[in-house]
Amino acid sequence: MIYNLDEYLRQPLKIGSKSIEKRLVLAPLTILGNIAFRELLSQYGGYGLLFSEMCSAKTVPHENRFVSPCFRWRDEERSQLVCQIFGADPLEMAKAARRIESEGLFGVDINFGCSNTTICRRNYGAALLKDPDLATAIVAAVREAVSFPLTVKFRIGWRDDPAIAVRLAKRFEDAGADALIFHPRVAPDRRSRPPKWAYIGMVKRAVNIPVFGNGDVFDRDDCRRMIQETECDGVALGRMAVARPWIFAELTENMLIGPQMFMDAAIRLARLLAVHYDPVAAIKRFKRFAFYFSANFCFGHTLYSRILKAGDMKAVDTILKQFFEQAPDISSRPNMNYFS
Numbered sequence: 263m264i265y266n267l268d269e270y271l272r273q274p275l276k277i278g279s280k281s282i283e284k285r286l287v288l289a290p291l292t293i294l295g296n297i298a299f300r301e302l303l304s305q306y307g308g309y310g311l312l313f314s315e316m317c318s319a320k321t322v323p324h325e326n327r328f329v330s331p332c333f334r335w336r337d338e339e340r341s342q343l344v345c346q347i348f349g350a351d352p353l354e355m356a357k358a359a360r361r362i363e364s365e366g367l368f369g370v371d372i373n374f375g376c377s378n379t380t381i382c383r384r385n386y387g388a389a390l391l392k393d394p395d396l397a398t399a400i401v402a403a404v405r406e407a408v409s410f411p412l413t414v415k416f417r418i419g420w421r422d423d424p425a426i427a428v429r430l431a432k433r434f435e436d437a438g439a440d441a442l443i444f445h446p447r448v449a450p451d452r453r454s455r456p457p458k459w460a461y462i463g464m465v466k467r468a469v470n471i472p473v474f475g476n477g478d479v480f481d482r483d484d485c486r487r488m489i490q491e492t493e494c495d496g497v498a499l500g501r502m503a504v505a506r507p508w509i510f511a512e513l514t515e516n517m518l519i520g521p522q523m524f525m526d527a528a529i530r531l532a533r534l535l536a537v538h539y540d541p542v543a544a545i546k547r548f549k550r551f552a553f554y555f556s557a558n559f560c561f562g563h564t565l566y567s568r569i570l571k572a573g574d575m576k577a578v579d580t581i582l583k584q585f586f587e588q589a590p591d592i593s594s595r596p597n598m599n600y601f602s
């Protein structure tokens with residue numbers, strides 16, 4: 263029984279050769295988990311690790327970190343940043359991991375969780391769960407190439423059978439993974455049905471490395487319940503971190519939250535995006551963020567549709583100020599109709 267969630271989440275956790283201070287981490291989010299968003303998160307703090315957007319193993323060895331849209335970071339976040347890579351060639355994945363280790367990041371994560379059709383068509387991401395031998399060979403090749411922490415993010419597989427997930431988890435552990443991030447949905451499920459948290463418990467009991475549970479944790483009670491029901495070692499938050507970027511500090515440090523934080527966070531992110539990206543890339547990223555952020559408000563779709571029409575960040579700033587002038591009603595949980 264967890265009486266004190268924040269105290270529990272503040273217990274250090276060993277991952278391979280390193281350790282993290284908090285058991286709540288940012289899940290990898292393509293486009294959304296960009297350098298500017300992570301800088302916003304760093305202003306609130308409260309997390310143990312941040313996962314990057316997924317990066318192609320093919321390009322990582324040649325990327326210029328000051329120009330690349332996703333393979334980039336601020337020096338200050340290096341020690342808490344895990345770079346996620348996708349690919350299907352063990353040697354290519356190993357080479358990418360070596361580059362990441364040489365940059366001094368916390369670790370590397372292998373993406374066996376993305377079920378997006380463009381990714382799976384190329385046999386990347388969750389597609390590799392159909393070929394456990396190849397997936398395991400990738401983990402083993404990366405393990406041989408690097409000594410810093412290696413994590414694997416994966417789903418149940420392509421059939422709803424917990425035995426598949428348990429077998430995969432054991433194989434990833436045997437191949438050298440230092441921790442697992444498990445999102446208990448079958449690969450074809452695009453977050454339409456609830457994740458099967460019970461499977462997280464089965465995976466946790468089957469391995470001796472830390473397991474982070476992931477999927478549909480939207481508030482303190484969800485987080486407590488996931489840990490209690492599954493005994494997972496930590497929790498990875500995806501969409502909720504986008505909707506409420508202070509959630510890590512709220513859950514691990516009991517940060518007090520006021521209504522003004524919503525406008526403040528959105529305006530700060532707009533400014534950070536403008537610092538890190540050119541105007542086109544910045545507005546594209548803000549629009550993706552606005553999809554999840556707007557779900558916080560009753561009638562949030564009015565905010566989202568106005569932001570979608572914004573031509574530049576100046577327009578975004580005006581829209582945000584007008585919207586918050588009306589003191590919008592904030593829902594206790596984001597509206598799930600707008601939160602897919």
Ligand SMILES: Cc1cc2nc3c(=O)[nH]c(=O)nc-3n(C[C@H](O)[C@H](O)[C@H](O)COP(=O)(O)O)c2cc1C
Nearest residue numbers: 289290291292316375415445477478479499500501
């Ligand atoms: C917009 C979006 C982008 C995502 N991008 C990635 C990704 O690049 N790599 C990955 O492993 N998972 C990705 N995911 C899955 C999340 O990491 C996470 O597993 C999923 O959102 C469930 O967690 P949540 O309920 O806390 O959001 C993405 C999810 C969303 C909604």
